[in-house]
Amino acid sequence: MKYAFAKRVRHLQSSAVRDILKVVGRGDIISFAGGLPDDELFPFKGIEEAFSRVFAAGKGSALQYAETEGYRPLRESILERMEVKKGIKNYSNDEILITTGSQQAIDLFSRIMLGPGDVILTEDPTYLAALQVFHSYEANVVAVDSDDDGMLPEDLELKMKQLKPKAVYVVPTFSNPAGRVWSLERRKELVGLAHKYNVVIFEDDPYGELQFLKDETYVPLAALDDGSHVLYTSTFSKIAVPALRTGWIMGPYQIIRMMSQAKQANDLHTNSLSQQALYQLCTNFDLDGHIEHLSKVYKERMEVMVKCLTHSNLSGMSFVKPKGGMFLWIELSERLNTTILLNEAVKNGVAYVPGEPFYAGIAKKNTMRLNFTHSSPETIQKGIQSLVTVLSKNVDEQEHFFV
Amino acid sequence: MKYAFAKRVRHLQSSAVRDILKVVGRGDIISFAGGLPDDELFPFKGIEEAFSRVFAAGKGSALQYAETEGYRPLRESILERMEVKKGIKNYSNDEILITTGSQQAIDLFSRIMLGPGDVILTEDPTYLAALQVFHSYEANVVAVDSDDDGMLPEDLELKMKQLKPKAVYVVPTFSNPAGRVWSLERRKELVGLAHKYNVVIFEDDPYGELQFLKDETYVPLAALDDGSHVLYTSTFSKIAVPALRTGWIMGPYQIIRMMSQAKQANDLHTNSLSQQALYQLCTNFDLDGHIEHLSKVYKERMEVMVKCLTHSNLSGMSFVKPKGGMFLWIELSERLNTTILLNEAVKNGVAYVPGEPFYAGIAKKNTMRLNFTHSSPETIQKGIQSLVTVLSKNVDEQEHFFV
Structure with missing residues (x-):
């Protein structure tokens, strides 16, 4: 049977984040995609x-x-x-x-x-x-x-x-x-x-x-x-x-x-x-003390992620160091399209959310969101290494192409 | 400031049931209004x-x-x-x-x-x-x-x-x-x-x-x-x-x-x-055993309510004896409007839900819903007595008026 849905469902789509989470959750992939807190830190x-x-x-x-x-x-x-x-x-x-x-x-x-x-x-x-x-x-x-x-x-x-x-x-x-x-x-x-x-x-x-x-x-x-x-x-x-x-x-x-x-x-x-x-x-319960602890641990992870990215010297990359929260937002060389690259990254063992679906206006397709709260410092190091490998390779190919 | 709500809120109103619940919940009133299970029977x-x-x-x-x-x-x-x-x-x-x-x-x-x-x-x-x-x-x-x-x-x-x-x-x-x-x-x-x-x-x-x-x-x-x-x-x-x-x-x-x-x-x-x-x-947990017990207790309460109503000999009243569930639906003399009578009933210590808001088409205003699951048999007896007093008085007045 063909079901006659209301007009408004045209705008209902499963969100990219959750669809990725579904796939990534199953495998052995380091995920910077979900907006998840660390469940080992839960009170x-x-x-x-x-x-x-x-x-x-x-x-x-x-x-x-x-x-x-x-x-x-x-x-x-x-x-x-x-x-x-x-x-x-x-x-x-x-x-x-x-x-x-x-x-x-x-x-x-x-x-x-x-x-x-x-x-x-x-x-x-x-x-x-x-x-x-x-x-x-x-x-x-x-x-x-x-x-x-x-x-x-x-x-x-x-x-x-x-x-x-x-x-x-x-x-x-x-x-x-x-x-x-x-x-x-x-x-x-x-x-x-x-x-x-x-x-x-x-x-x-x-x-x-x-x-x-x-x-x-x-x-x-x-x-x-x-x-x-x-x-x-x-x-x-x-x-x-x-x-x-x-x-x-x-x-x-x-x-x-x-x-x-x-x-x-x-x-x-x-x-x-x-x-x-x-x-x-x-x-x-000492909720304030808990939040203070959470913020301290998340800050350390953010610092590790920032350090790894900075050391990577990836051509064309920029970001603002977060003062709080759960996310790091990266802008890459304009030649890169993070939506297209996601598949390759996942194959290389790391996931992120492409920037595109976050835009109401014209999307910058060379952006991505990385979550730093759900992975340990060691995992962050490993994951960023994998990510940078994929990105570098593609920047180089593009640069070669454009020479 | 005047807020510009969307057109669809014209149809959003607090439901009669919940508005009554709010008032009734505060006082010393016997309520047959809410669709509540008995919390003393909760597992x-x-x-x-x-x-x-x-x-x-x-x-x-x-x-x-x-x-x-x-x-x-x-x-x-x-x-x-x-x-x-x-x-x-x-x-x-x-x-x-x-x-x-x-x-x-x-x-x-x-x-x-x-x-x-x-x-x-x-x-x-x-x-x-x-x-x-x-x-x-x-x-x-x-x-x-x-x-x-x-x-x-x-x-x-x-x-x-x-x-x-x-x-x-x-x-x-x-x-x-x-x-x-x-x-x-x-x-x-x-x-x-x-x-x-x-x-x-x-x-x-x-x-x-x-x-x-x-x-x-x-x-x-x-x-x-x-x-x-x-x-x-x-x-x-x-x-x-x-x-x-x-x-x-x-x-x-x-x-x-x-x-x-x-x-x-x-x-x-x-x-x-x-x-x-x-x-x-x-x-x-023995959920089936629990449901069996619930049904037994609720059936007893329903029987008490039915008995009290039947014995009241209220002129013009009819109902179908429930085979399950939580509600008894009553039709009264066509001269009675249960929406108007609610206030008097509440003043007399008993609450119900008038039938009117349950209709999508033309409402029978001489109907009401009584819940029998949230009151003990003693409370049901007392509440029905109060209710019948209010209803009888109004039926009599109407009959007198129409003579």
């Missing part, structure tokens, strides 16, 4: 104890249907943490929604905000699974010119004025894929322009706490706003564990309420046993 | 042990990101269970998707299948949160004439022929809200017509295992089909616990694959720690 005992505490209370009601908005003590705990850690203090208990991971926050926001043809502005490159969601609601995704400090205000204002976007989607701190950090000035300019042109900002901050330079401060857009124009989402996936699929979104009451109604239609509520366990984790 | 120890087993294996990878399609051993376990218990044997491991509750299965199916104006046929009355989802994708929901045995084949065929629906949504066994069971003949006729007119059937079966008459057999539509036209969804919420938000959907590969891609955009994957625990529950 396994902490999570186990957190669940034990919930079960020890012995209440059947802990396993009953629950409020769509989320487990109230967890919401309060997150609000407090966000105020202390991030300086976000505009939101009350009614202005936070617990979501099934921050992916669902992106999806619910798009569902209530983006109709066919509606414009949403993004960085370029940006998180590919967000692009996938925007496209699935048939939105018109437009990239704003950016440099290493964030979106360029001139282009941003021009596009706000001309295209009347519904929203701007940004990952301003340790972005995926580029690993970049917006300057404070650019953050302020974005919030200012959002107010001037009445545009909602969707701030996606899954990596913000994985910070490598202790003395630097990265103020979230939500802390620069008055509570009217910024939605802020983050998740336990990177600072605790991904398996529990628990994230949150904070923002203006009207939007959070509408998202909560969309969530009710979508999955009723987020797994509430996990929410109760995460509340226990926040309360009885 | 609390079984769930606790299931989680312990997962933690005892001590693998960090248990807490890592996981496959969108679901935890493979759980999928296999469900497939096997569905074959043994339900006679469903058309589907392979690639034709089942683990969802964040069966609500998500309804939502993902609608997302990939229903565009603005697309027709979906339903029973009348039917599950209100399904109606909410269909409307949120701007579908045209059309009710098919039904009696106590299911949809009337003549009206069904007429509407299939004339309206070219994308799908038919049905809850053929112990339906929500009507608590009805389709006859085998009607089931066969529906599957036959679906083949004739190339329409997909979405079979929602959350209550099928809560069966009160042991010697009867209710064959799922999925077991009457050849694997090409029926999607079958069910959940652990009613047979185990709702907090874990874990359900499943089985169906033709192309549809399951497309839903899986939509799920990836929606929430990446279902909580995988819970999936692993539920696999342990299926493997190491």
Whole structure:
């Protein structure tokens, strides 16, 4: 039988990252592809104890249907943490929604905000699974010119004025894929322009706490706003564990309420046993100490990767050394197409994500994203060696060809 | 600021059930409103042990990101269970998707299948949160004439022929809200017509295992089909616990694959720690024995409710005694409007769900849904007494008025 799918599925494709993960996960390949934290660093005992505490209370009601908005003590705990850690203090208990991971926050926001043809502005490159969601609601995704400090205000204002976007989607701190950090000035300019042109900002901050330079401060857009124009989402996936699929979104009451109604239609509520366990984790476990340890280990791995790449002297390569997060973004000789080269790399025992699917606008096909959090320093050395072998060979061939 | 929501949110409203639950949950009111299982009957120890087993294996990878399609051993376990218990044997491991509750299965199916104006046929009355989802994708929901045995084949065929629906949504066994069971003949006729007119059937079966008459057999539509036209969804919420938000959907590969891609955009994957625990529950716990016990207790409660209602001799009341599930559906004197009466009932200490929001077509406003699984027999007696007091008073007043 031929099934008559809705028009919007034209935009639904399995993401490149996950398709690669599937193949790579099976073999003996070093993968810098997935956006995975290291499961050997998970707070396994902490999570186990957190669940034990919930079960020890012995209440059947802990396993009953629950409020769509989320487990109230967890919401309060997150609000407090966000105020202390991030300086976000505009939101009350009614202005936070617990979501099934921050992916669902992106999806619910798009569902209530983006109709066919509606414009949403993004960085370029940006998180590919967000692009996938925007496209699935048939939105018109437009990239704003950016440099290493964030979106360029001139282009941003021009596009706000001309295209009347519904929203701007940004990952301003340790972005995926580029690993970049917006300057404070650019953050302020974005919030200012959002107010001037009445545009909602969707701030996606899954990596913000994985910070490598202790003395630097990265103020979230939500802390620069008055509570009217910024939605802020983050998740336990990177600072605790991904398996529990628990994230949150904070923002203006009207939007959070509408998202909560969309969530009710979508999955009723987020797994509430996990929410109760995460509340226990926040309360009885040294989450800050854990994050500090995580950041230290991830920084060491990043340094190893940077060192290996620098020593390789690969012709035409450039990158910005990450100040946090999970990714290193590389630009190569313009003669290389990383999408085409992926197959050869995988055959040579190493995987990455080609840059192409991260672009909303014209893709730079000579880019790639490397994850440094899921491999040991030894594996990183070995993997980068394999990768450089493939790249060097191809650069040389191309140069030979072009001579 | 005025936020420019997408057109589709016009159809998103907080469901009546959940709004009532919120108010009722706070007070000292006997609630027959929520579709809640009894949390004192939850397999609390079984769930606790299931989680312990997962933690005892001590693998960090248990807490890592996981496959969108679901935890493979759980999928296999469900497939096997569905074959043994339900006679469903058309589907392979690639034709089942683990969802964040069966609500998500309804939502993902609608997302990939229903565009603005697309027709979906339903029973009348039917599950209100399904109606909410269909409307949120701007579908045209059309009710098919039904009696106590299911949809009337003549009206069904007429509407299939004339309206070219994308799908038919049905809850053929112990339906929500009507608590009805389709006859085998009607089931066969529906599957036959679906083949004739190339329409997909979405079979929602959350209550099928809560069966009160042991010697009867209710064959799922999925077991009457050849694997090409029926999607079958069910959940652990009613047979185990709702907090874990874990359900499943089985169906033709192309549809399951497309839903899986939509799920990836929606929430990446279902909580995988819970999936692993539920696999342990299926493997190491007497789930069938538990369901048998549940059904026995729920049947007793249903009998108490039926007895109280029968003894009340309320003028103009009728209902069909449920053969399973969680709900009793009552039709009252045509002079009563249960939506209007709800306030008075709540003031008198008892809550129910008015029938109106369950209708896709013209609502019978003299109907209500009563849940009998979440209250003890004593509470049921007390609650029905309060309810009957309110209803009798209003019937009498109306009769007096009409004399």
